[in-house]
Amino acid sequence: MRANSRIIATAMALVFAGAALLAQEARRGPRTVNAPPKPAGTTPRTADGHPDLTGVWNGLGDNLNGVPNQLANNGIVIESDTVAHDLHSGQAVTVFPRNTNRPLNNEQAERAASLLRRSGSNRPIYKPEYWDMVKYNDHNANEEDPSNNCMPAGIPRGAIPSYIAQYPNYVFFVYPGQGGLIATQTMYRMIPTDGRKHTPLQELDGSYTGESIAHWEGDTLVVDSWGFNSNTWFDQIGGYMHSENMHVIERLTRNGNTLTWTATVEDPDYLLEPWTTTPRVALLRPGAMLPESQPCSERDLAHVVTKEHH
Amino acid sequence: MRTRTAATLLLLALVSALAVQSAGAQAPDRARVLRAAADAVGMVRWSDIGAADVRLPGIDIVNTMELVGSGTSDMGGRLVKTDYHVALGYNPAAMRVEMTRTPEGGAAQHTIQTVRDTYAWDESQIGAGLVPGKGTATPMNAAVQERLLQLWTLPFGVLKGALFAGDKTTVSTEGGATVLTFPLTGQLAGITVKATLDARNLVTKVETRPDNPARANMAIEADYSDYADHAEVLTDIKTPGHIVRKQGGRTILDIQIKSWETNDPYLVFPVPPNVKTAATR
Numbered sequence: 001m002r003a004n005s006r007i008i009a010t011a012m013a014l015v016f017a018g019a020a021l022l023a024q025e026a027r028r029g030p031r032t033v034n035a036p037p038k039p040a041g042t043t044p045r046t047a048d049g050h051p052d053l054t055g056v057w058n059g060l061g062d063n064l065n066g067v068p069n070q071l072a073n074n075g076i077v078i079e080s081d082t083v084a085h086d087l088h089s090g091q092a093v094t095v096f097p098r099n100t101n102r103p104l105n106n107e108q109a110e111r112a113a114s115l116l117r118r119s120g121s122n123r124p125i126y127k128p129e130y131w132d133m134v135k136y137n138d139h140n141a142n143e144e145d146p147s148n149n150c151m152p153a154g155i156p157r158g159a160i161p162s163y164i165a166q167y168p169n170y171v172f173f174v175y176p177g178q179g180g181l182i183a184t185q186t187m188y189r190m191i192p193t194d195g196r197k198h199t200p201l202q203e204l205d206g207s208y209t210g211e212s213i214a215h216w217e218g219d220t221l222v223v224d225s226w227g228f229n230s231n232t233w234f235d236q237i238g239g240y241m242h243s244e245n246m247h248v249i250e251r252l253t254r255n256g257n258t259l260t261w262t263a264t265v266e267d268p269d270y271l272l273e274p275w276t277t278t279p280r281v282a283l284l285r286p287g288a289m290l291p292e293s294q295p296c297s298e299r300d301l302a303h304v305v306t307k308e309h310h
Numbered sequence: 311m312r313t314r315t316a317a318t319l320l321l322l323a324l325v326s327a328l329a330v331q332s333a334g335a336q337a338p339d340r341a342r343v344l345r346a347a348a349d350a351v352g353m354v355r356w357s358d359i360g361a362a363d364v365r366l367p368g369i370d371i372v373n374t375m376e377l378v379g380s381g382t383s384d385m386g387g388r389l390v391k392t393d394y395h396v397a398l399g400y401n402p403a404a405m406r407v408e409m410t411r412t413p414e415g416g417a418a419q420h421t422i423q424t425v426r427d428t429y430a431w432d433e434s435q436i437g438a439g440l441v442p443g444k445g446t447a448t449p450m451n452a453a454v455q456e457r458l459l460q461l462w463t464l465p466f467g468v469l470k471g472a473l474f475a476g477d478k479t480t481v482s483t484e485g486g487a488t489v490l491t492f493p494l495t496g497q498l499a500g501i502t503v504k505a506t507l508d509a510r511n512l513v514t515k516v517e518t519r520p521d522n523p524a525r526a527n528m529a530i531e532a533d534y535s536d537y538a539d540h541a542e543v544l545t546d547i548k549t550p551g552h553i554v555r556k557q558g559g560r561t562i563l564d565i566q567i568k569s570w571e572t573n574d575p576y577l578v579f580p581v582p583p584n585v586k587t588a589a590t591r
Contacts, residue, residue, distance in 0.1 A: 082367075089401055116371060128435075139543060239576065
């Protein structure tokens with residue numbers, strides 16, 4: 001009897017050890033969903049009681065180098081190997097088992113990425129007289145996208161800053177330049193939170209990041225910007241041009257180790273109604289350092305012979 | 311007696327097992343056929359391109375499409391020269407059909423017929439009725455079903471519908487060809503779609519049958535052929551190069567495609583305020 005108990009105990013131990021190993025293996029394995037990261041830990045606060053947004057924010061939710069994140073950012077969330085949905089409309093998207101027998105070559109991968117990034121349903125509604133122009137922009141994005149010519153991405157295209165430093169009277173946002181897939185110039189913003197008002201729009205020379213002021217609404221930092229030039233597009237895809245009358249309201253909310261960002265774009269010259277981005281979620285990277293900003297030097301456009309884009 | 315009972319029970323068990331096996335065989339067969347058909351037109355892509363530590367499943371990638379073509383269409387019982395321009399989307403379900411029809415010796419007639427979800431309207435110009443003084447949007451709510459049927463009987467609508475119908479989609483073989491049969495839902499409930507695939511798993515024929523014979527206008531037939539990537543921005547999406555639609559055995563549309571783009575992010579279908587108001591009356 002005691003021998004039997006020992007055998008059972010040993011068998012149970014082996015089963016549990018096996019399960020633990022499998023679980024560990026699963027944790028080490030590749031990520032199979034692209035849903036935004038779940039918050040963990042507590043939200044630190046500054047001496048004045050506001051959530052402390054200071055840190056390097058990057059990774060699963062908003063890494064420009066990872067197409068899956070762009071996909072989530074552009075609206076399709078894959079929750080499991082059988083369930084996906086459009087974040088904006090809630091409409092279910094059919095999921096298929098991964099085909100591992102047919103790797104894509106570079107050209108096919110670019111085409112797939114181009115489609116994937118344009119599959120979400122959240123689109124700004126322009127006045128009808130501009131529909132063809134927006135379509136033309138995206139269709140000819142290789143030549144027309146200002147960012148492809150090493151111009152700053154601007155706001156709100158810059159999305160979640162990679163680094164935030166929070167001080168009592170201002171916040172500092174850093175957007176390092178990116179080479180490779182999406183080349184952009186480094187941008188930074190110094191945004192007062194001291195209660196000051198905007199400079200009248202007529203007195204501002206338009207700039208890439210505009211004039212920003214911020215205030216707290218509960219635990220959400222609200223950044224209000226105007227005074228832009230019209231040299232940027234306001235999302236990564238779509239050819240979404242804007243006028244100098246664009247007004248952008250960004251909302252940043254920290255929850256534990258996650259930062260959720262949305263932006264609402266108002267442009268009475270071009271848009272029929274205000275447009276709000278699909279929420280993007282970034283993960284805090286404790287101890288991470290910003291890498292050197294890569295110089296943006298455009299060398300490819302002269303060799304582009306088709307309209308295919310990424 | 312006991313032997314007979316045992317034999318009967320064994321037979322029942324065998325029949326049950328066969329039935330379970332048969333049901334089990336139907337599901338993977340349906341999944342395999344639908345996957346093959348979706349792959350054939352390039353609508354399945356996985357989204358972890360460029361990321362080493364991510365292995366995501368594939369998703370149905372097709373949302374918006376824009377096609378341009380020319381040919382003939384029915385106008386008062388006669389086939390007349392037609393320029394055809396369609397913008398469509400599946401999220402939300404919407405379609406804008408712009409046609410310029412020129413009868414021989416007559417003046418060209420330009421129409422824009424739009425549908426989105428439960429709204430249908432005609433536009434005097436693209437986007438009419440959204441900005442005061444910029445064109446007229448005429449509510450056409452009685453046309454919602456007929457217009458949605460055009461959207462859901464295109465090859466991509468058929469595959470999406472068959473996937474959405476799940477267990478209600480059946481796979482059979484007719485004359486050596488694979489046939490998908492499934493019911494439509496929502497605004498198009500009560501209509502059954504029968505789609506025939508060719509040897510390359512491409513949708514080549516679509517027929518619809520309304521449960522209610524009074525809805526004869528919802529019985530259509532469409533033929534799709536000459537599949538290729540017809541986009542200027544190549545996507546590896548295979549779309550038909552030739553569309554023929556028939557009603558009551560008579561051709562009502564025969565179009566050769568010049569271009570067919572997929573996921574153009576700027577195809578939008580906002581419903582004009584007066585169309586929304588008219589729908590609530």
